[in-house]
Amino acid sequence: MANVLRIAIVDPNDSTREHLKSVLLGMGTVWLEAECSRYEFFTDVVEQTKPDISFIAMDSNPQRATQLVAEIVKNTPDCTVLVSSNSTDGQLILESMRAGAKEFLTEPMKPEDLATALQRVMRRHNGNRDSVSTECQILSVAGATGGVGVSSIAVNLACALASEPDHSVVLLDLDLALGDADVFLDTIPEYTLADVAQNIDRLDLTLLKKSLTKHHSGVHLLPRPIQLHDTRLVTRDSLQRIIGLLKTSFTHLVIDTSKSFTPLDFLAFEESNDVLMVTQLDLPCLRNVVRLMMVFDESSALRDKVKIIVNRVGEDNGQISLKKSKDTIGRDIFWQIPNDYKVMVEVRNNGVPLVEHAPKATITQSIRQLANALTGKTDENEGETDIKARRWLNLWPSRKVSAEK
Ligand SMILES: Nc1ncnc2c1ncn2[C@@H]1O[C@H](COP(=O)(O)OP(=O)(O)OP(=O)(O)O)[C@@H](O)[C@H]1O
Numbered sequence: 001m002a003n004v005l006r007i008a009i010v011d012p013n014d015s016t017r018e019h020l021k022s023v024l025l026g027m028g029t030v031w032l033e034a035e036c037s038r039y040e041f042f043t044d045v046v047e048q049t050k051p052d053i054s055f056i057a058m059d060s061n062p063q064r065a066t067q068l069v070a071e072i073v074k075n076t077p078d079c080t081v082l083v084s085s086n087s088t089d090g091q092l093i094l095e096s097m098r099a100g101a102k103e104f105l106t107e108p109m110k111p112e113d114l115a116t117a118l119q120r121v122m123r124r125h126n127g128n129r130d131s132v133s134t135e136c137q138i139l140s141v142a143g144a145t146g147g148v149g150v151s152s153i154a155v156n157l158a159c160a161l162a163s164e165p166d167h168s169v170v171l172l173d174l175d176l177a178l179g180d181a182d183v184f185l186d187t188i189p190e191y192t193l194a195d196v197a198q199n200i201d202r203l204d205l206t207l208l209k210k211s212l213t214k215h216h217s218g219v220h221l222l223p224r225p226i227q228l229h230d231t232r233l234v235t236r237d238s239l240q241r242i243i244g245l246l247k248t249s250f251t252h253l254v255i256d257t258s259k260s261f262t263p264l265d266f267l268a269f270e271e272s273n274d275v276l277m278v279t280q281l282d283l284p285c286l287r288n289v290v291r292l293m294m295v296f297d298e299s300s301a302l303r304d305k306v307k308i309i310v311n312r313v314g315e316d317n318g319q320i321s322l323k324k325s326k327d328t329i330g331r332d333i334f335w336q337i338p339n340d341y342k343v344m345v346e347v348r349n350n351g352v353p354l355v356e357h358a359p360k361a362t363i364t365q366s367i368r369q370l371a372n373a374l375t376g377k378t379d380e381n382e383g384e385t386d387i388k389a390r391r392w393l394n395l396w397p398s399r400k401v402s403a404e405k
Pocket residue numbers: 143145146147148149150151152153175259311312313337338339340341342344345348363
């Protein structure tokens with residue numbers, strides 16, 4: 001089971017053990033190998049099951065639990081020990097760490113804190129075995145003006161990512177007032193971002209996953225609220241928690257952001273690995289990119305995430321040249337997506353993603369290659385159409401466009 005950590009837990013307290021189990025069961029990256037309600041049996045359980053992680057809840061007997069940490073570290077040195085307690089006593093933390101615990105989690109435990117600790121363990125673990133990334137990659141798609149193609153790119157990028165068997169993808173529609181990701185996927189979701197935000201106090205991974213709508217492409221959708229006035233239920237804090245939880249069980253999170261550049265959109269950008277800034281080659285769009293980049297440039301953390309995506313290249317309406325556009329915005333153009341009005345209208349009106357409706361179309365190949373470029377994958381199955389697509393897009397041999405036209 002690649003990229004899954006096997007975990008054994010011990011907690012004499014039935015209620016906290018059940019809670020821990022339900023949190024772990026919601027995580028796609030962990031396999032509950034064994035559970036134990038008695039400290040005295042746990043060393044044997046670990047020796048027999050050889051989990052990657054031993055989790056020791058300390059509160060039933062902190063002293064005994066600390067001894068147990070030391071025993072496990074001594075007997076099974078390959079096993080990473082995590083502990084939890086509702087005490088923030090520095091002495092207890094110090095003793096558990098000295099005994100060999102790698103992470104100390106505070107009860108009541110937040111799923112996202114556990115997930116972050118597990119990711120650190122996974123990184124160390126993979127450092128020894130392979131270099132597969134286990135962290136969720138967050139991609140926000142933003143636009144320099146309305147109708148520039150943000151939702152088309154976000155939805156179809158999510159579907160392209162989901163077509164890889166080792167990916168699990170969630171699409172979050174953060175265009176709270178007018179988002180239409182559900183229409184693109186022809187789905188009628190039962191729950192929305194507002195329902196999840198409303199239940200934030202009792203939200204765990206199980207509930208969050210139940211609130212997502214699974215599309216047959218593999219993409220899980222969390223759509224915008226149905227009622228306009230419910231948009232206010234989505235706060236910065238609730239969104240932060242929702243993103244934090246989604247991160248724990250998906251390999252990719254794609255966010256369709258609004259054109260209002262609200263604090264929620266900026267939270268999404270802060271949380272993202274990459275911010276795809278979609279523009280077209282006309283003056284109002286390029287001028288907005290310059291204005292937006294002035295804001296992004298204020299923070300080096302944000303500035304470095306931005307990737308300029310030029311959409312509808314080749315549209316016959318007197319577009320500004322790529323070279324001039326690049327000079328105007330003062331940045332490289334990361335990707336070009338061709339204009340294909342016919343196919344895009346069809347996929348939108350039929351609610352079918354590009355990968356399904358027109359898998360061989362140049363625009364589909366372009367988005368698929370964009371997904372590969374963003375995830376660092378090389379396209380082993382690159383066929384004739386792909387080569388044509390790249391050549392047409394002037395992307396050969398580098399993925400960055402030199403912007404000559
Ligand atoms: N590469 C493309 N070629 C042709 N048409 C496109 C392309 N990308 C998007 N479109 C069309 O542009 C229109 C707007 O696209 P989309 O809804 O994705 O933009 P948006 O930026 O999300 O808009 P909004 O500001 O309303 O959220 C749609 O009709 C879509 O079919």
